[in-house]
Amino acid sequence: MENRVIIGGQWGDEGKGKIVDALSRDVDWVLRYQGGANAGHTIHIGKDKHVLHLVPSGILHEGVRCLLGGGMVIDPWSLRDEIMELEERGYAVRDRLFVSATAALLMPYHKRIDELREARLKRKSIGTTGRGIGPAYLDKIQRTGLRMGDLLLPAENLERKAIEKILSANELLSQTYDAEPLPARVLAEELVVLARSMAPMVVNAYEKLAGVREGTESALFEGAQGTMLDVDHGTFPYVTSSNSTIGGALTGTGLPPRALGEINGIFKAYCTRVGNGPFPSELLGAEGDALREAGGEYGATTGRARRCGWFDLVAGRYAVDINGMTGVIITKLDVLDDLPALQVAVKYELDGREIDIYPVLSEAMPRCHPVYREFPGWEKPTAGARKLQDLPANARKYLEFLEGELGTLIVGVSVGRDREQMIWTPTGVTT
Structure with a gap:
């Protein structure tokens, strides 16, 4: 099957999950390239309903490998829960799901900042999903955030690095929003536990997608949100914080333009x-x-x-x-x-x-x-x-x-x- 990019043509919620599910049975890879758990891709298989927020829709097809690309912001707590739910339904996930080491980590303080900022803006709010997407991308752009590759660090190094980031976020919470601090050590220890189970999935996406780049393996690119929510081309400022248009498929996977193939809206x-x-x-x-x-x-x-x-x-x-x-x-x-x-x-x-x-x-x-x-x-x-x-x-x-x-x-x-x-x-x- 020729490579294909699936992009939302409107303001999201167009039914991309169903289309990706229908097309992914014949490909080697399904690639998410932007956004995070603010996506909600719904697939109906008989009487079963699956709502996927992070895991690509292709995971529902046996043998299809899936990658969360470097352009994403990934909440490891949400990812753990989604994987567990899929496994409880009988899907083999861990040997087919991979996460780019360069993807940004979305932490609990990102969610808290998102909620507090929206509450402060009231009627002037953008109307976010409250999933912490904007604050996580802000940390990425400021070059201050954690990345999925940090989960590969020795436990004591990861814990120390996470505590440092959480304490810094706590200063913002208290000084800007007069909010209670988050338990830094508790959250850091939770992240260390998550790292043990997720580290085997964290990969060098450049190396992993060599077959797609060289044309020996096929890929379906699964976009999230939609064109009119793109941070550069959408109805700014009422947009998401990532590129949900075609450019995001390139920067979010590290694949070249020739790898895109068909572009379906x-x-x-x-x-x-x-x-x-x-x-x-x-x-x-x-x-x-x-x-x-x-x-x-x-x-x-x-x-x-x-x-x-x-x-x-x-x-x-x-x-x-x-x-x-x-x-x-x-x-x-x-x-x-x-x-x-x-x-x-x-x-x-x-x-x-x-x-x-x-x-x-x-x-x-x-x-x-x-x-x-x-x-x-x-x-x-x-x-x-x-x-x-x-x-x-x-x-x-x-x-x-x-x-x-x-x-x-x-x-x-x-x-x-x-x-x-x-x-x-x-x-x-x-x-």
Whole structure:
């Protein structure tokens, strides 16, 4: 199988986990390259539901090796719990899961700082997941944080280094937030215990991925969050702290551009967003509530209700262009089955004029209002469709319109949460 990158085309929660699960059975490696436990990738296999926050979705396929890349921030306590849950369900994990030694360590004080900062900001808060992602990346950028490679140190060295970092964080907690200090020695001792079990998984990713780099092994790159949450290209400051666009796949794995292969963007057939920030096509009131309930739009990581709205082509084209998407996959088409009509934001109105180019300045986004085009609904079930011809005519017309406007092929359509509820369309949906 050719290498492939899976990138969220919207504000995250597009269904990337299901798509990675569907595609990873034929690859040698599945690689996470950015983010941390703020991801929530949900996979349904029969009656079983798996929610993965750190471990790549490919772990559910026997024989597939998985790597947490150097661009990630990794909470070893959360990783331990996730591994244990998978092992309790019968999955062999420890001989197939590897962690880059250069990945940043996310510590309990990062979570505490995240919570306190959000509480202080109140209405001006970004709306983070509270998982400590931002503070952990801050330590990485400041070159002061721990890394997964530190787990390979002798126990006394690791403990001493961890205590030093925790005591430094305690000063910040007390002086800036007037908060209680964390138990430095207790947490450091816990980290030493974690290191004993995790050290065998910590590797030199450059060496481990030599086969991918040389073209003798295949890889699927599993992105987290989405394009519009990218720290450089998203709706700043309401973004995550990493590069969730295509550049993150390179820097987060250490692999060269030639290793990327196909670049597939994942888009819901509508839009959702968690947390604060601009969302031009948002549906407020009863319409938004109905779409949320139909799609089960509640965060896999936080349980928060997602904001829902119509498909946004302005943001969609932007995502396709800056990532160089060679194809897109539309998910949750079935959620729209009962609607008599639906709309697509084809342009924005900004200060009295229509635009179809995404405005990158954060000050402009709140002033953007969607210009809609309406489509008739299909009001027929799509969950049983397995090929394009099985879909109602109006559903096909909707997909054809999206394909034409996005400027790249729709190579797959998801019509339900289960593995088998997929329609693969490698040559596109336009007949």
